[in-house]
Amino acid sequence: MRNVAQTGRKELEAHRQLVTGVTASVPRYEVVDLDGNKEWVVDVYIGPLEHVEENVIFSVLIAPYARELVSDIGQPVLLERSKQGKYSVIGRTKNQTSGVVFEGGDVEEPTFWIVRDNFASLRLRWLPDLDWVLEELQDDEDAPLQADPDEPLQQVRAFDAFGLQVVGPEATEPEDFPPGSLPAPPGGGSGYSPSAAKGGLYSPIPIETSTSKHVASFPSKFGPKGDPDAMDWGVSELQPMILKVIIE
């Protein structure tokens, strides 16, 4: 067998992963184990995840050769994720991860967005297996074309494979249509369910919603009292750091 150390190092490097992030706190000297040993640590934001609030790794140890480089909040840093899954800050980087802001919580230049499309917006309305039903224009020649100027001339309804209505006013405004007030859907079924409408997922109208999400970390303000971004005089430490998610 060749040099064991060389092989081991190569294997470690193969599992080593470099991750970029941004410091979400100033480095601090704190206890890192039950024996009371202390080391320099820092909190690091590692990038946006939709369903994770802040996505911050807390109390990441700073490698000694990186200690002088990592000195403040809001600095882009390089983390190493070892084979054992341990993170440590090993240096600085010139890449700033998206979704972070540090100027008092004001998002001047958004860098991360979440966009949700329905099938109509993607022109893929046919993907789900639905029965589309187009209302008759008029029941008879004497029937008015529209009962209300805000109504469409022809209502479009859709039912899923189980017969649940997923598109149409009955699906989205069920309080106007008590159960039993409508004829049974084609192919049978239990009627309508607002949960099946799923935020307009199946609507024939293209719907695209966009929000930006950023993590802000900044020293709390001095006041006014009661402001969520202000410190609690006499209770908290002086100007503790605030970490919060800003969705706009």
Place this chain on the structure above:
Amino acid sequence: MRSILPGSWLNAIAGSLTRHPRFQVLIWNPNEVLVNQIADGTLNRPGIDITHFVTNVDYNDNNGFENGDDPSLTSITLTLNRNPGRGLNLRRGLVEDGVIVQLREGDARIRVEDWIPTFTGTFRGRPGDDPGTPANRSEGMTATAYGREERYQNRMVTTGAYRLDPDADPPVTSIDLGEIAASIANKHMGLGQNEILIGNQGVVTRHITNQIVETRALEALYQCLMPCGKKPKFDALGRLVAVDVNLFKAPARIFTNRDYLVKRKVASPNDVEVNNSVVLKGQSHIKAKVLQPDQMLVDLPVVTGFFDFEYEEDIYYSNDHSQKAEETHLRTKHKIIWASAEWEQIDEFHGELSIDTHYLAAARIIIFILWLSNEIAIAVLTYINDILASLVEVEAVAVISVLLTIAKIIALVTLAALLWAMQFVGRGRYQIWGRPYEWVYPEISVQRQIAGLLPEEVREREFRNDFISDKDSLFARAKELLRRELVKDQLFEIEIMNDFLLESDDVLETANGDRFYILTVRKSLSARGENVMTLVCWKVQDGALLAVDAGAIVSTEADL
């Protein structure tokens, strides 16, 4: 799609039910001919026709670079008969590794010269050779050839820098990505101008410096074309083209005759787990400023010269003069007495500290002159005292002695004052405070997904392309990628009569309005076989839903 002249016989035949299919296989000696010559049309030497040896051609046209890291190759596999009864013998060297081959398809009713090439490539490996046995006379050879993309699968590329120059006349503030792709193909893949059919794409990069580093050639081209909604591919002649990968592009063929040409259309069963969310990451071309809070940059003890009227010094924010800072200001820790200090920021690296000490200097000069004059007076009085003592003028000597003593006391006091003024009064301590900053590459990213997903329902795929540098492009490309992910399980196999026009990445539309995006084209050509091709497709449009939309009158402002 391939270029067939509309209105031509060949195009008409491709859309008809009556076929007399023919094919031709030509080979060239790689020691004499380069595939470049075939691609750019400069080859005058005709190929060697081995068609009469070929009993079957299995053709497989795959979509190269569906995802940027999975280049799949177009290939043909020839089954050859060694002795087709004409007294000819096929040497293995004619179909062995490196030999250039071209497949042409046409119809018996069309001149051979007008048949179209459907594949140009190179044989790889050693051909299989079955000499047959007395019991089994199915002797023959098999050889496989791959398209031109096979040559560049492992070729690594590091380009030069493609730079913008805002200060030039006229200013260069963007570079078209098609220009970069063409440059890569020309300089790093050895393709000539006539082999590269990639022009300006109308999509530009706005980064000051653009470079592809240690990337496979085809992947480098893909990264350049991905923001344009295209991907690189070698066509049937071996020319490099940019193929439009838009799922909703115009169909290359529309079947309107009750699908007689369509033999079979089957939804393929599959267990493809479709991704319902994509993350696309780009990089803004405007660097982000990482601004640190106000902090001490330099701590400066100052000692002014004894008789300096002012103190001026350039102060840098770091020892190596490279630290940038803004909003710098001066803080005085210990002020030099009778002096005023001012700070002026010169640039982002340094500023100038000016301390006006003329009052202090004047005070020192006055004290110094006073001390000096006292010393001179002491010297003179001592001299006079000595003279008077020699003349034994006792009264005068006593007076002079008193004066001398007074002068010495004054001198000592002024000396002390001078020393104090020089050592203590001229010292100060100042600090320069400011906000250090640096410019970094800012990542921009968008997570695009279908509405109504619960966290545990998200199946996500991540893409990255640093040429995408603004929000609008990011959103648009992410939408296209999401569409593409969602249709990946809508696999259909369609068998139709062989159509020379169709190739992978084309869209075809059936008579009922359904549209299909072709992923793979497979066909088997032989003298007596069925002239059909099998298309593996994604369904991208449903004709029935179009009919519902067409029948609906949804406007509330209908003309009555």
